[in-house]
Amino acid sequence: MTDLALLRVLQLASPALPIGGYAYSQGLEYAIEQGWVTDIDSAAGWLGGLLEHSLARLDIPVLLRQYEALERADDGALFSWNDWLLANRETAELYLEDSQQGGALLRLMCSLGVPAAQEWPTGEPLALMTGLAMAGQHWHTGAHALALGALWSWLENQVGAATKLIPLGQTDAQRLLDRILPSLPAVIEIARDLPSDELGAGLPGLAFASARHEHQYTRLFRS
Template identity: 30%
Template sequence: MTDAIGSAGLDLALLAWASPAYPVGAFAYSHGVEWAVESGDITDGESLHAWLTDILTAGSGRNDAILFVAAWQAARRDPAALTDIAELAIALAGASERRLESLQQGAGFLAATRAAWPSPKLEACAAAFGADTVYSVCFAAAVAARGLSLRPALDIYLSTFLSNIVSAAVRLSTIGQTEGQKIIARLSTAIGPLADAVEHATLDDLGGHAFRADLAALHHETQYSRLFRS
């Protein structure tokens, strides 16, 4: 793997996977933010920051982090255990669009990674969970298959997750690009503590109370005018 290690010791594959250029189709999804903007829940940078903080600490962001940890552990020790984790991850999707968002990004990530960064361990993981697997599980399995540590991979995954949503808000003209970067910088201070908190979590710790974000995912399905698929 030394051919893909940067001078600071960070695996360059991990940077590629987190890049906006990686073909997971994240640009097509807003994670319910489009409806939140339409309904007036998000009107500026402060309200977007508050919304994303709730998602990160009490909603899908936190659950994705827990699933990431479980999938990374299973991929290292017993790839067959990924089957149950993947099924649970799909069942946690609270709306059809949320399910579509996660599954299609997972499928895109898995297809690109198997083609560009192939490994027998990744193939063993893919055999366990199949092509229809949520993004967080696919990402974590690829990290483990490449022999990478849980951290900073989890931090990078969460940063990518939030950056994609901020990008959607920018394209909705709710905030500008500079404001978007300020929000990402502010949110980055919450990623480390969350990753610390869930690093030793189990699937029993799944759950949340970001109900307004879940409602946004449901309402977006019938939103009259929209740019995004979720």
């Protein structure tokens, strides 16, 4: 991996990337309101469950396949995985979170001259992982490093939400990151070895929390 490719991964994973990732809690806000998540230990359990049963089996496997599709110039596979990923969002909030971030990233990639983004059909919804695959393949980051960057970005945003909502102190937030970070490479290994007919997430608690989130009396986050 070249220094420039590493810097591109850091660019895509940065909270300064203008796609609004910090605005979403993915049901965590509701889980905290209901007392499912109350401290660093329960937060680690919640986030670990999402990593193992959602990102490792849905988002990251699709990201790896889309990167490979772009390497082969296989537009059919790219579009198919994009549509399949969006179809797997179980609530309107989760769908909007994915497609809104994907749309924001698409506009950014177009302004940065990424060809796959510039050729994306107008009005066609774009999943966030699809946009990341476009940028990563164009900048030759490698699929593994790109997936690590995507996982880190997700984790940082989720820990940021937990810090505000539980709330956690800054030291506990770093302890939470320290606890979960070592598991990220294993997520990629699971995703890489998973057959395509076994892809999919099964988290009814997440779907329930996401569906109920819009009915909370007060909300800081969009999902």
